[in-house]
Amino acid sequence: MPLFTRADLLAANQCARRAWLQQHPPAEAPERLRLPRSDDRDAVRDAMRRRYPGGITIPVEAPLETRLAATAAAIADTAIPAIFDATFAFDQIVVRAAVLERRPGGFVVSEAKAANSVGEAHELDVAVVGWVAAQTGTPIAGLSLAHFDPDYVRRETLDDQALFVVVPVLPREFATAHARLRASAARADEPPAKVGHHCQHPRECPFRTHCAPSTGEFSVQRLPRAGKVQQELAELGVTDVRQIPTHVRMNPTQQHAVWSLVNHAEYIGGGLLPSLRNVRWPLRFLDFEACQPAVPRWPGTSPFQQLPTQWSMHVQYEDGRVEHSAFLHTEDSDPREAFVRSLVTAVGTEGSILVYSGYEATTLRGLRDRMPEAWSEFEGIVNRIMDMLPVIRDHYYHPDLEGSFSIKAVLPAVCPDVGYDDLEVQDGATAARLWLRMISSGTPDDERAHIRASLLAYCERDTLALLCVREALVARAGG
Template sequence: MPDNRTNNNHSLSKSLYVKGLQCHKSLWLHKNKPELKDKVSVTQQATFSTGTDVGILAQQLFPGGVLVPFEELSYEDQISMTEEAIASGKRTIYEATFRFDGIFMKADILHRGKRGWELYEVKSSTGVKDVYMDDLAIQYYVITGSGLKLNRSSLVHINNKYVRNGEIDVNELFAVADLTTDIMSMQKDVAANLKAMKKMLAGKMPDIDIGPHCSDPYECAFSGHCWQHIPKHSVFDFADIGKPDPFPLYQQGIILMKDVSREELGWRQKLQLDAMKMKKVIVEEEKVKTFLDDLWYPLCFLDFETTYMTPVPLFEGTSPNKQVPFQYSLHVVDKQGKKPRHFEFLAEPGKDPRKDFLNSLLENLPADGCIVAWNQNFEISRLKELGAQFPRKQKKIAALIEHFRDLMTPFKKKDIYHRDFDGSYSIKAVLPALIPDLSYKGMPVSNGEEASIAWLSLWGETDKRKVQETRQQLLDYCCLDTLAMVKILEVMRNLTTTRA
């Protein structure tokens, strides 16, 4: 059927209202220049999908409701269906639809309780945030303005203390925060905010410069457009402890790092500034040698991939957003000069991977090896969690933990620094700077979040070709994580021996 939804430039939704609170310019661009938006990343899309899934699951808190669909109906039909559901005595409506004062909105859950209608907004986070209250406030404004009295306005969020025991218990998984009093007190502000937004939308694009609001409370979809005038090596590129607040500098007209007074910088930022003028690696040789002297053979370069952003626990005994290891890569160098042996594990999707993961790791990891990781606390934390789950393996795990050495440490301490690190000590920054032939750039899976998304995407996937392709992408990515450490360690040794 043809879509007769309104394209009125002044019409808003609850999400656009929240965007307008963050930045009028962003709202104006959304309405007038949507083609300037940044491309939605894989991680952002996964966040949206997770939010949708959590919202659907929360409907089980009030089972038996009627759904007002979005895609199949025009705006007018959605509103009519909502009105009919209310008039016919339905107790629960999912995605109830209203329009008032130029705002079109859909409520996650509208429930008729003992004392009247109750509004529930569902979020996949684990607590109440100010921006969620703004979201509820505009909904209250539109619903009550449409003539429906609300007795209660609440936020439904994830209970981070929930532990899965069997099937998901939605009454335990979700927590409900009654925010009625706060939401009612915000109504005058809502009306004033809307008036200001409508006035702004009737004119030209507001002249609003970049600022902290560009990423608070959300990363703006127009950051690429609004920040395009900021050059490389700007004051926004200072990193680490002691860095100056870039916005006051920017507002004073100080854009480039080199124009900042050294008196305003910590020693890390001075190093970052000095490195910009040099084409070589800066090395604290004695400190790096001390680190290298603490390593022994066999060297075991280890990296884990874990689930990420899973507010609904996937496995027995896990809590919301628990990082469950499903993949590892291991490069073992038995002696200096010997070619590394590679071991890897990637769990089958759809089942708890922890037992098979641990058994495979213990089988392939030399008991007497020096285990080299990048940010070792991550791997150690996962191993401790596995030890708690499998008590019989705790002794072996505890012995392995004693053998960990963190390859990130010399880079975090700035004992080795290169201008192309840009102040970072992430392996994603260090690798291409030291070894230009190796990089994560262009890989279909190029970071841990994407690895989790890719693995979870295989759950229920029936296309064998897609499964094989995605598995190979995961194996390639995790393999590079440990190969990168092998190569970086080689560079570190060369830097200290050639200068001796």
């Protein structure tokens, strides 16, 4: 019989079908299941461990029997105050406790989360470890979670004690989930299960589209921002947008999507053209990229604070001319001041600034406390911003959007000749990770130069995409 992990037991706690699918991944298994480990997780782990001086680490790369024996020996040694990656096995289920702290009367299982608060999913993560450890006979005196203090601001050095807030967690019972996991492992066929609220709680199931496919051209799964509507329709047994009962309430955006899907045509609302034309020339298409370190890297920064690292701007003049400019911070230092200084110079005082989402405006407002003397300058930038996302969301839909209004969904629908497939960097999360790699002192110069070129190309493509989308939609709307 195969070994099971914490993730397997938590899957069974949520749904028998998810537990089976986790053991028998379908061909269309979601890519997010295969994502590499985040650098942030290592930084959080290290900061958490520094809170327990004298603790020892069980090597995770060692064979299971070695880890189990080392854990048992450390538990028996009363001179050891804490054990990191303590390993427990019960009935084929193997778990690791991030921190097993020795206390009078037993041990406290603790875990740090890269988050500014904790929810039910986080609590279950540590509770299931405590439950398995208790089944082995280990005296568990309590459970706790550490999350970041969102008000913490780093000084010259990182304060590992002040960085975290520690909260107690109530123990949970997993006997039912354990039985469900064993039953799913014994099945050869996929168990039946209804789609419902549990598919998204306490965590969204990665197999949701397997159980409720969105591949059909009239599937309700293709509706935008429709989680509650889709749940209601699932409970009614409705899977086709053509069969949605009249009493099901949908917002205008969802109604536009239904019309578009049923008619195999793009929906163009009467407000699209006037909204896109409500601009002042020259048009400045602007995009920011940022890093968001979980553990504050520089003085004056907080956990998960958005720190803008680069911008790209395409300027389109009324006569059709187009120019491009860009900035990328390349030093291992707080990028905010250099970012703002370069941006203020580049955007000037004339023309509308077109963006996609409220991120750029929010980022600039967030810099007010950092650079109060420059606020009057970039307040003018904020006041010139026009967000194209709500315009498109309110007045446009295309069947190929598949329920998403991200620029990477809209672009191929309206500008199929422009894309990201030729770029090494194709999303903001990758850009953020590579930027941190680029500024690292251990990165070779040739790799640093390669990353720099890739980041500049990606951000430039983002603003070119904005320009192309606006031009295409103006033309389609009759402009």
